[in-house]
Amino acid sequence: MSNNITRATAGDASNAADFSVLCTLEQLASTDLTATYKAIELPPSAVTAIDEIVAAATSQANISAVPDAITKPEEDAATEACQSTTTDKQTCKDHWIRWHKIKKDLKAKEKNYQYQTLSIAERQNPAAAQYQLELTRIARAAHAKATTAKNIADNELKAASNAATKHMQNAQFGASKTVFHKVTANIAHMQTSRTASCKTPNSGKSLAHDMMCLCAEDSEGSAKFCGFAVKGCDGGAWQPAGNGLQRDHHRMRKGPKTAGQP
Secondary structure, eight states, rough: OOOOOOOOOHHHHHHHHHHHHHHHHHHHHHHHHHHOOOOOOOSSSHHHHOOOOOHHHOHHHHHHHSSSSSSSHHHHHHHHHTHHHHHHOHHHHHHHHHHHHHOOOOOOTTTTOOOOOHHHHHHHHHHHHHHHHHHHHHHHHHHHHHHHHHHHHHHHHHHHHHHHHHHHHHHHTTTTTOOOOOOOTTTTTTTSSSSSSSSSSTSSSSSHHOOOOOOOSSSSSOOTTTTOOOOSOOOOOOOOTTSOOOEEEEEEHHHOOOOOOO
16 A cells, blocks of 8 residues: 555645636547537438439449449549540549449449340430430439538538637637636736736636636645635735646646555
């Protein structure tokens, strides 16, 4: 058993609670909200269903020419497949990637995409050709609308995330502040003294500032562990950061020592 036993007073507990609030707020403000709240994925199920209809009506060339599985990035595979095309290479690549995704999705659903081979006559039939063309146009429009919706949703999610982070930073440090300058006088909401600065609390406009106003005397009452003397409820002068007076802050970073800890 260790003899290192922490002695504490009510002031210690109060200060620990204050710093706990600030630590929690810091964690919330630094959370990547865009990772927590996922954006929508493409294609949505309705568009995938349209793709499957298009696949059912397509010519055998589309079904057989594009693989359902590849061992390289889609962009590289499409570029390689379209090297010898006599048409526009970008159009060829877009077509290849779209059909690869359709076939990959169908394979994942264990659906048979090896549809009956269409005869030359069926492929050249004007009515069938127009039907296929209209289906392709529907699919293209559906993909375009889904992409537009995703972009709008992504931008709104990003804006909401930035706004939430900004509000939490404002609560931490005060409006338009992104860092807390400890208790240095006359900087970032700190006035000339504790008496002047804490006479009218910010009421949550700057929690870091308010917590310093609530900082209480601990078991080493002679120390200016908060960065200022805490002998009275409304007295004390702010001391600049880094002058060795903020003992609780350093003690917290070092970690607590409790009975039974090696």
